Amino acid sequence: MSSKDLPNPYSLVNLVDQVVLITGAASGIGRAQVELFLAAGASIVAVDINPDGLERLKELGEPARQRLQPQIADLSKAEDIVRVVNSAIERFGRIDVLCNTAGLLDGYKPSLDVDEALWDKIFAVNIKGLYRLTNAVLPGMLAMGKGVIINMASVAGNFAGGGGAAYTATKHAVLGYTRQLSYDYGRKGIRVNAVCPGMIETGMTADALSDRESKLLKVLTSVPAGRLGKPEDIAQISLFLAGQGADFIHGAAITVDGGLTIK
Numbered sequence: 001m002s003s004k005d006l007p008n009p010y011s012l013v014n015l016v017d018q019v020v021l022i023t024g025a026a027s028g029i030g031r032a033q034v035e036l037f038l039a040a041g042a043s044i045v046a047v048d049i050n051p052d053g054l055e056r057l058k059e060l061g062e063p064a065r066q067r068l069q070p071q072i073a074d075l076s077k078a079e080d081i082v083r084v085v086n087s088a089i090e091r092f093g094r095i096d097v098l099c100n101t102a103g104l105l106d107g108y109k110p111s112l113d114v115d116e117a118l119w120d121k122i123f124a125v126n127i128k129g130l131y132r133l134t135n136a137v138l139p140g141m142l143a144m145g146k147g148v149i150i151n152m153a154s155v156a157g158n159f160a161g162g163g164g165a166a167y168t169a170t171k172h173a174v175l176g177y178t179r180q181l182s183y184d185y186g187r188k189g190i191r192v193n194a195v196c197p198g199m200i201e202t203g204m205t206a207d208a209l210s211d212r213e214s215k216l217l218k219v220l221t222s223v224p225a226g227r228l229g230k231p232e233d234i235a236q237i238s239l240f241l242a243g244q245g246a247d248f249i250h251g252a253a254i255t256v257d258g259g260l261t262i263k
């Protein structure tokens with residue numbers, strides 16, 4: 001390939017005129033995705049159950065807000081998912097990229113400490129909500145013959161110990177679902193991938209990381225990267241996966257953990 005055949009590197013992450021639906025948009029990784037995808041030129045449907053966090057997206061200023069549609073929704077409710085997708089289509093006409101980012105942690109509980117209510121709650125958001133939203137968005141993508149889906153898994157999708165029994169089971173399920181989606185719809189123009197973050201400083205991990213002198217924190221920061229992850233670390237790989245540069249990446253589970261799980 002000669003240099004004149006090389007694509008413009010900036011075009012690889014250019015999302016101008018793209019419509020991106022992001023769940024979990026009110027905080028942490030989802031919020032970082034909203035900010036970065038807006039900066040890349042996309043229009044954003046920002047979905048979350050937390051109205052205050054969605055309200056705080058107003059901080060992003062007027063030009064960005066014109067391309068932003070915040071939507072309060074509980075992803076464990078089928079009717080909320082239908083409403084969100086319908087209003088997104090009404091406002092923007094289509095959804096090009098779906099970031100299934102919202103998730104719930106289970107308090108790191110082993111199975112015997114997980115009652116059925118907790119098990120169902122974690123599954124309802126982390127996997128059933130993700131499946132319902134994907135199925136609501138996929139027909140439009142298939143009709144266009146293109147679309148990108150980015151599912152937020154975890155290192156807990158590959159290993160034990162990154163959550164409790166319910167969380168770990170759902171994140172393993174997210175990876176299986178991602179691969180099957182890719183297998184079934186890749187040839188129809190849909191590119192589906194998962195991201196497996198390590199320990200990222202967000203609301204979800206605030207309790208676990210609150211003791212700055214703890215042994216856990218020492219272990220987590222003695223990784224090759226020498227630090228905890230930031231929401232922006234995960235937003236950046238998400239942006240790359242959404243763009244043209246990731247055209248040949250299908251059904252992958254991309255670990256972004258600072259090296260936490262290399263051994």
Ligand SMILES: NC(=O)c1ccc[n+]([C@@H]2O[C@H](COP(=O)([O-])OP(=O)(O)OC[C@H]3O[C@@H](n4cnc5c(N)ncnc54)[C@H](O)[C@@H]3O)[C@@H](O)[C@H]2O)c1
Pocket residue numbers: 023024025026027028029030047048049050053073074075076101102103104105125152153154155196197198199200201202203204205
């Ligand atoms: N923080 C980490 O270390 C880490 C590591 C691996 C994977 N993850 C995954 O990344 C994703 C984002 O987590 P985060 O760390 O940003 O946590 P976070 O708690 O900051 O954000 C999660 C968001 O999901 C929303 N949410 C929860 N239940 C919902 C529901 N029923 N309907 C709609 N929205 C709902 C919350 O309101 C919140 O805004 C999750 O899927 C999580 O499992 C996080």
